[in-house]
Amino acid sequence: MTAAIRTQHGVEFARIMSIGVHRPERVVTNAEICTFIDSSDEWIQERSGITERRFAAKDESVVDMASSAAHKAIEAAGIAATDIGMVLVATVTHPYQTPSASTEVAARIGAVNAAAFDISAACAGFCFGVSLANDMVRSGSSTYVLVIGVEKLTDWIDPRDRGTAFLFADGAGAVVIGPSEVPAIGPTIWGADGGQKDAINMSQSLIEYRDNGGPIFPVITMQGQQVFRWAVGEMAKAAQRALDAAGVDAGDLDAFIPHQANNRITDAMVRALKLPAHVPVARDIVTSGNTSAASVPLAMERMLRTGEAKSGGTALLIGFGAGLVFASQVVTLP
Amino acid sequence: MSQDILSGLAVIVNEVAGVPVEDVTSEKSFVDDLDIDSLSMVEVVMAAEDKWGVKIPDSEVKNLKTVGDAVTFIAANS
Numbered sequence: 001m002t003a004a005i006r007t008q009h010g011v012e013f014a015r016i017m018s019i020g021v022h023r024p025e026r027v028v029t030n031a032e033i034c035t036f037i038d039s040s041d042e043w044i045q046e047r048s049g050i051t052e053r054r055f056a057a058k059d060e061s062v063v064d065m066a067s068s069a070a071h072k073a074i075e076a077a078g079i080a081a082t083d084i085g086m087v088l089v090a091t092v093t094h095p096y097q098t099p100s101a102s103t104e105v106a107a108r109i110g111a112v113n114a115a116a117f118d119i120s121a122a123c124a125g126f127c128f129g130v131s132l133a134n135d136m137v138r139s140g141s142s143t144y145v146l147v148i149g150v151e152k153l154t155d156w157i158d159p160r161d162r163g164t165a166f167l168f169a170d171g172a173g174a175v176v177i178g179p180s181e182v183p184a185i186g187p188t189i190w191g192a193d194g195g196q197k198d199a200i201n202m203s204q205s206l207i208e209y210r211d212n213g214g215p216i217f218p219v220i221t222m223q224g225q226q227v228f229r230w231a232v233g234e235m236a237k238a239a240q241r242a243l244d245a246a247g248v249d250a251g252d253l254d255a256f257i258p259h260q261a262n263n264r265i266t267d268a269m270v271r272a273l274k275l276p277a278h279v280p281v282a283r284d285i286v287t288s289g290n291t292s293a294a295s296v297p298l299a300m301e302r303m304l305r306t307g308e309a310k311s312g313g314t315a316l317l318i319g320f321g322a323g324l325v326f327a328s329q330v331v332t333l334p
Numbered sequence: 335m336s337q338d339i340l341s342g343l344a345v346i347v348n349e350v351a352g353v354p355v356e357d358v359t360s361e362k363s364f365v366d367d368l369d370i371d372s373l374s375m376v377e378v379v380m381a382a383e384d385k386w387g388v389k390i391p392d393s394e395v396k397n398l399k400t401v402g403d404a405v406t407f408i409a410a411n412s
């Protein structure tokens with residue numbers, strides 16, 4: 001006879017309890033970028049909205065930035081690090097194949113009771129993490145989940161590539177997700193299209209580099225127009241589906257927080273969603289650049305800190321990027 | 335037919351880039367006269383594809399210098 005297996009039950013709802021971020025100190029202006037590439041402050045602002053971004057120091061690692069953001073999020077949640085049951089780190093720039101960044105972060109912050117793993121979903125990684133954490137809390141596999149989006153993209157770009165050098169930057173954002181009395185994280189609409197894997201990818205693998213050398217170390221390359229076309233065409237639709245799934249009208253939103261890919265993509269999504277003018281839209285990219293998995297929590301933190309959006313407000317999140325992959329959900333702000 | 339496409343394109347260009355509808359005439363260059371940059375052009379092309387059910391490949395977009403070029407391409411391929 002097959003033995004009866006007991007299963008676990010969680011709680012009915014989960015919520016984002018708190019947020020913490022790490023913004024590297026060094027501010028890099030468009031003028032400084034233009035010392036590496038043939039460009040101009042005007043072109044960069046027109047095409048992306050970026051005026052400056054932050055670059056991590058040489059000795060400031062993915063794990064350092066993630067731990068700093070995590071520490072603040074845990075403190076703001078009013079729980080102990082030992083209460084955390086899972087640490088999820090969304091990143092594509094941790095420079096070791098193994099072990100994962102998340103195990104190191106867990107040890108650093110004293111989350112000794114937590115399991116930990118990394119999520120590789122590029123600029124959608126944070127929203128993937130929110131979805132996983134929500135499911136973990138609701139199914140009872142963890143009571144408190146720490147979700148961190150962190151990137152040190154400057155280690156993996158060619159500072160002389162006109163298509164990426166002005167765009168990408170560094171940073172980290174973390175949230176604690178735990179039990180809630182009321183619904184506070186809507187269904188996630190997500191997907192992947194590996195048929196477009198060449199839209200954003202690495203110039204070569206590390207193995208190819210070891211065996212054949214090459215003009216430069218492996219870096220992120222991007223077909224900008226292809227990504228733009230996909231993002232503008234498909235991402236507003238995905239965001240609309242997330243609104244529909246949550247039963248929320250665009251007009252009822254207190255914030256729209258898309259991945260800070262490029263202000264022009266954000267503008268096009270706002271138009272396609274017919275977002276009413278009274279809904280504040282995250283524009284953290286202006287001073288932070290595109291920080292991939294870190295961009296949604298960094299943008300969320302800025303809106304809360306500046307009062308553009310309020311704790312308890314309803315926000316639409318969407319992440320999208322290399323894969324191509326995307327994930328979108330409606331959440332209550334911490 | 336061409337007149338309808340022209341007025342439809344004018345609406346699209348207005349929505350994407352805020353150019354007044356009456357400024358969008360056949361002889362105007364997207365880049366030089368209407369200030370449509372490469373990213374706005376991608377949006378115009380996508381909206382036109384949706385509206386008229388045409389496929390405008392990236393390789394073709396570079397040839398659509400004027401509004402008239404776009405009208406002619408859409409008329410011939412839709």
Ligand SMILES: CC(C)(COP(=O)(O)OP(=O)(O)OC[C@H]1O[C@@H](n2cnc3c(N)ncnc32)[C@H](O)[C@@H]1OP(=O)(O)O)[C@@H](O)C(=O)NCCC(=O)NCCS
Nearest residue numbers: 038039040043047123162224225227228261262321372373
């Ligand atoms: C990167 C991006 C801004 C480039 O814009 P683009 O319009 O595709 O740029 P193109 O390569 O087609 O070049 C258009 C013109 O700008 C020029 N240009 C390109 N890069 C430039 C730069 N860094 N500075 C100044 N001029 C530049 C080109 O020479 C070209 O000029 P020309 O028309 O006189 O020949 C844009 O494609 C983009 O943002 N795409 C989305 C990327 C994104 O969000 N990725 C993140 C996803 S996670």
